Amino acid sequence: MKPEDLQSWEPQEPSDGFAERVVATARKEQRGPARPTNLRRALAGAVMFTTMAAAAVAVVHVRSANARGDVTADARREVHVGSRAIAVLEPGAHLRWDGDTIEQRGGEVFWRVEPGARFTVHTAAADVTVKGTCFRVKVRGDEDDMTRRDAVSGLVGAVAGMAAFVGVYEGKVAVSHAGQSVDVVAGQSAQADGAGVHPTGDAASAERGFDKGAAEASGSDPLLAANANLADSVRDYRRKLETLADEKAKVEKKLAAAEAKLGDASAPKSDYLLTQDDWKELAKEGEVRMRVPCAGSKGDFTVSADNLNKDGLAPQDAPIVQAALQASHARTWAIIKPLCSQALGNADVERIGQQACVSVLTQLDEQTNNQAYEEAVRSVAEIEAGQRPGPGPSDSVMSTERAYLALANETKNIQADLTQSLGPDAARSFVYGDQGCWWNSSHGVGPRGGN
Amino acid sequence: MSGPGSPVAAPARPRLDELDPATLQRARAHDPIAMRAFVVRYQRPVFALLSRMLGSGPHVEDLAQETFLRAFRALPAFDPDGAARASTWLLTIATRLALDSRRKKQLPQVDLDDVPNVASFHTPETERARKDLGRAIAAAAADLSDDMRAAFLLADVHGFTMGEIGAALSIPEATAKTRVFRARQHMRERLAGEREDGA
Numbered sequence: 001m002k003p004e005d006l007q008s009w010e011p012q013e014p015s016d017g018f019a020e021r022v023v024a025t026a027r028k029e030q031r032g033p034a035r036p037t038n039l040r041r042a043l044a045g046a047v048m049f050t051t052m053a054a055a056a057v058a059v060v061h062v063r064s065a066n067a068r069g070d071v072t073a074d075a076r077r078e079v080h081v082g083s084r085a086i087a088v089l090e091p092g093a094h095l096r097w098d099g100d101t102i103e104q105r106g107g108e109v110f111w112r113v114e115p116g117a118r119f120t121v122h123t124a125a126a127d128v129t130v131k132g133t134c135f136r137v138k139v140r141g142d143e144d145d146m147t148r149r150d151a152v153s154g155l156v157g158a159v160a161g162m163a164a165f166v167g168v169y170e171g172k173v174a175v176s177h178a179g180q181s182v183d184v185v186a187g188q189s190a191q192a193d194g195a196g197v198h199p200t201g202d203a204a205s206a207e208r209g210f211d212k213g214a215a216e217a218s219g220s221d222p223l224l225a226a227n228a229n230l231a232d233s234v235r236d237y238r239r240k241l242e243t244l245a246d247e248k249a250k251v252e253k254k255l256a257a258a259e260a261k262l263g264d265a266s267a268p269k270s271d272y273l274l275t276q277d278d279w280k281e282l283a284k285e286g287e288v289r290m291r292v293p294c295a296g297s298k299g300d301f302t303v304s305a306d307n308l309n310k311d312g313l314a315p316q317d318a319p320i321v322q323a324a325l326q327a328s329h330a331r332t333w334a335i336i337k338p339l340c341s342q343a344l345g346n347a348d349v350e351r352i353g354q355q356a357c358v359s360v361l362t363q364l365d366e367q368t369n370n371q372a373y374e375e376a377v378r379s380v381a382e383i384e385a386g387q388r389p390g391p392g393p394s395d396s397v398m399s400t401e402r403a404y405l406a407l408a409n410e411t412k413n414i415q416a417d418l419t420q421s422l423g424p425d426a427a428r429s430f431v432y433g434d435q436g437c438w439w440n441s442s443h444g445v446g447p448r449g450g451n
Numbered sequence: 452m453s454g455p456g457s458p459v460a461a462p463a464r465p466r467l468d469e470l471d472p473a474t475l476q477r478a479r480a481h482d483p484i485a486m487r488a489f490v491v492r493y494q495r496p497v498f499a500l501l502s503r504m505l506g507s508g509p510h511v512e513d514l515a516q517e518t519f520l521r522a523f524r525a526l527p528a529f530d531p532d533g534a535a536r537a538s539t540w541l542l543t544i545a546t547r548l549a550l551d552s553r554r555k556k557q558l559p560q561v562d563l564d565d566v567p568n569v570a571s572f573h574t575p576e577t578e579r580a581r582k583d584l585g586r587a588i589a590a591a592a593a594d595l596s597d598d599m600r601a602a603f604l605l606a607d608v609h610g611f612t613m614g615e616i617g618a619a620l621s622i623p624e625a626t627a628k629t630r631v632f633r634a635r636q637h638m639r640e641r642l643a644g645e646r647e648d649g650a
Contacts, residue, residue: 363492
């Protein structure tokens with residue numbers, strides 16, 4: 001018996017609408033009537049701080065299992081907060097509570113709160129009061145700013161430079177500071193900052209905007225800049241100037257080494273650097289390979305100077321690289337997003353993004369007609385190999401074929417973009433190198449006719 | 452048929468892409484779109500495991516639903532950025548549910564070679580040969596004990612490592628290796644010449 005023979009043992013396929021039924025049941029369970037032995041999980045939320053705080057330390061102390069505590073997590077951990085809440089702290093999160101007074105001083109915390117009296121999480125930027133079920137809060141600014149706000153009284157407005165984003169999944173929450181309060185309902189969001197509290201519309205897209213702002217905040221916020229200590233800055237710049245000559249020498253040495261490496265014709269070849277002949281071989285085996293950029297932890301396609309340096313690029317190349325990666329994502333997402341949205345009943349697929357969408361399309365097409373899906377994969381490889389023309393805009397082809405074609409073409413597109421600005425060697429080095437966030441994917445269905 | 456001592460089967464397909472950590476995070480926070488993406492992504496391997504463990508029928512969908520409901524309850528404790536893959540975690544839940552149901556005799560005995568009808572583009576001859584082979588594999592697997600069949604499926608269909616099989620079945624890794632070895636040996640013996648004869 002050969003490995004592929006096991007595929008002859010056909011499994012039962014999920015029935016139509018299975019996923020929808022499961023999700024409906026799960027959501028009903030999440031917000032449904034109380035179980036006799038358990039309190040209903042009435043609220044689940046995530047509270048995030050994006051901070052410039054120092055590295056996390058271990059738990060400081062927890063004076064009581066419930067009544068009061070002061071915890072900084074060095075790894076994900078769960079703590080009971082008061083009698084109604086469970087908080088899951090991400091690494092670096094700092095939480096302090098005493099009875100009903102809860103301060104989230106930094107980091108990211110996922111909250112589950114059972115129903116009862118009003119429940120409020122105090123942050124340096126705003127107070128978030130639970131009125132319903134499920135929400136997410138992100139706050140940016142320095143953790144030390146929490147000490148400048150009377151979190152207990154709630155009478156003082158947001159600390160300068162702080163901003164809070166609140167996105168609601170289910171039910172309703174109130175976001176307030178300085179006497180202003182905005183109710184936010186499911187699917188919507190609000191932001192609290194120096195200008196007050198204001199609704200920001202769709203939660204998913206507003207959250208991305210907030211994240212982008214957080215990444216830029218420390219360097220561009222005029223209020224933070226005004227608060228900076230000038231003497232410290234001057235001292236810091238002087239120190240940087242003193243070390244600049246050394247850094248320059250090191251960079252030049254690394255650049256020379258990288259250039260020598262780039263000039264080496266025997267540089268290892270990436271599995272995703274495919275010539276038309278390579279594609280012909282893949283077409284014989286019914287395999288496609290795709291490599292596209294992903295957003296990375298900051299969500300904005302940035303690549304650090306250190307990582308660029310490892311690929312032989314200069315720090316000043318960062319904006320060029322970032323723009324090329326963003327343009328690449330825009331090209332593929334423009335094709336994949338409508339296919340995914342249609343497949344999921346016109347859902348707002350911005351929430352799940354490109355990688356999950358491709359996974360969804362693959363699964364649905366495989367499930368709908370596995371052999372047609374396999375033909376679609378072979379077709380993509382043959383198109384890339386130049387053995388057949390690509391489909392026209394109005395041709396009827398499987399969603400996966402259009403999605404895979406978009407993705408399979410993208411390494412060449414990015415390489416072409418970067419070649420214009422950086423030259424062919426640097427472009428190739430980066431696109432097929434190990435630096436940055438890349439999503440590599442391969443799908444093999446075997447040769448046509450089996451075996 | 453492979454020769455004596457040769458592996459009967461490696462994973463039939465390479466491991467599939469996992470759902471990305473950001474979508475898993477959103478599913479943890481009960482985002483319905485992400486929850487749906489989670490189910491769509493993993494429903495086929497869950498159905499495949501359960502139907503090959505227990506035979507096709509409505510009980511497979513019931514257990515598949517229970518698998519996902521348990522997963523959603525436990526998702527807050529699952530680390531999307533950790534070493535464990537979501538598929539391994541989910542198929543472990545499904546395996547344990549299947550074995551528990553069998554032990555509690557909650558499920559009727561169903562023929563594993565009751566192959567569902569699936570649309571096919573093969574010629575009638577190759578399609579018949581393929582179905583015959585599928586039935587022979589199912590019949591051979593039906594002779595395995597539930598624990599052995601689970602170990603075989605997790606190793607050779609779903610690509611689990613021996614360590615992952617041990618964790619899924621709550622047995623030492625060495626025991627997992629033994630079970631997979633014996634299951635493969637049984638399958639080889641039962642299917643000797645099957646492909647040559649049938650194909």
